[in-house]
Amino acid sequence: MFLEKYLRYTKQLLLDLFDFVIRVIKKKNYLPPRSFRDSVGGHKDFEAIGIEFLNYFRKFCNLKPDEKILDVGCGCGRLAIPLTKYLNRGGSYEGFDIISKQIGWCKKNISSSYPNFHFEIANVFNKRFNPKGKIKASEYTFPYKDKSFDFIFLTSVFTHMLPQDMENYLSEIARVLKKDGRCFITFFLLNNESLKLINFKKALYLDFKYCFKNYRIVNKKIPEGAIAYDEKFIRKLYYKYRLHIKEPIFYGSWCGRGNFLSYQDIIISSKNPKI
Numbered sequence: 052m053f054l055e056k057y058l059r060y061t062k063q064l065l066l067d068l069f070d071f072v073i074r075v076i077k078k079k080n081y082l083p084p085r086s087f088r089d090s091v092g093g094h095k096d097f098e099a100i101g102i103e104f105l106n107y108f109r110k111f112c113n114l115k116p117d118e119k120i121l122d123v124g125c126g127c128g129r130l131a132i133p134l135t136k137y138l139n140r141g142g143s144y145e146g147f148d149i150i151s152k153q154i155g156w157c158k159k160n161i162s163s164s165y166p167n168f169h170f171e172i173a174n175v176f177n178k179r180f181n182p183k184g185k186i187k188a189s190e191y192t193f194p195y196k197d198k199s200f201d202f203i204f205l206t207s208v209f210t211h212m213l214p215q216d217m218e219n220y221l222s223e224i225a226r227v228l229k230k231d232g233r234c235f236i237t238f239f240l241l242n243n244e245s246l247k248l249i250n251f252k253k254a255l256y257l258d259f260k261y262c263f264k265n266y267r268i269v270n271k272k273i274p275e276g277a278i279a280y281d282e283k284f285i286r287k288l289y290y291k292y293r294l295h296i297k298e299p300i301f302y303g304s305w306c307g308r309g310n311f312l313s314y315q316d317i318i319i320s321s322k323n324p325k326i
Contacts (some may be wrong), residue, residue, distance in 0.1 A: 253307025
């Protein structure tokens with residue numbers, strides 16, 4: 052076991068070193084190490100996904116350069132990096148995550164050059180990503196005042212959170228979102244179409260075969276590995292916290308769907324039903 056861990060660690064160090072050389076040659080040393088990029092969906096698509104979502108924020112959420120933004124589960128800055136080129140001095144960015152090493156990298160490499168970008172560690176327990184966390188996600192309070200943000204987004208966060216934890220985060224989002232603020236969250240949503248495709252084995256690695264009330268998981272040992280929620284249940288939670296869903300929901304390709312916008316399903320909402 053020790054030898055296996057040592058070899059894996061050594062391999063990762065060598066890959067990071069090689070990646071560093073490549074980033075310097077290509078003048079892309081503003082990117083985090085390969086190991087960090089791999090942890091959020093793959094090092095090759097890191098930049099492309101960041102740009103993709105920034106375009107969604109601008110097109111579907113009318114994000115403006117002078118607005119105050121909260122990135123819940125910011126990781127190693129996949130979205131923060133493209134936002135540094137979009138937000139002006141009147142705008143600001145706050146991001147928090149449960150992985151301390153990635154937050155440390157963001158503080159050192161992003162905040163040092165962009166003083167309106169701030170990153171915080173949330174020592175929240177997650178069986179997969181932060182097993183030594185001291186705070187339950189169901190009891191965590193976002194470290195921000197009420198009605199602080201114009202725009203809040205979460206990409207691939209609720210796909211790794213159990214119901215009680217996820218609902219607490221949604222209630223906190225409603226609390227810190229401004230009256231006319233907008234919210235962008237990705238999910239794996241279970242509805243007639245996605246369930247049919249899952250049953251037909253079209254979802255590839257995401258079979259979600261373990262069923263519970265209002266949600267399904269892929270791995271019983273690590274339930275936070277991937278979680279899909281019943282769409283009706285999610286809609287009820289949005290209604291409970293007075294977050295108005297902007298129709299239509301943009302369904303993703305994760306389940307083998309032919310027509311899609313992105314990989315995961317996207318729900319855009321606002322406190323103001325007229326937005």
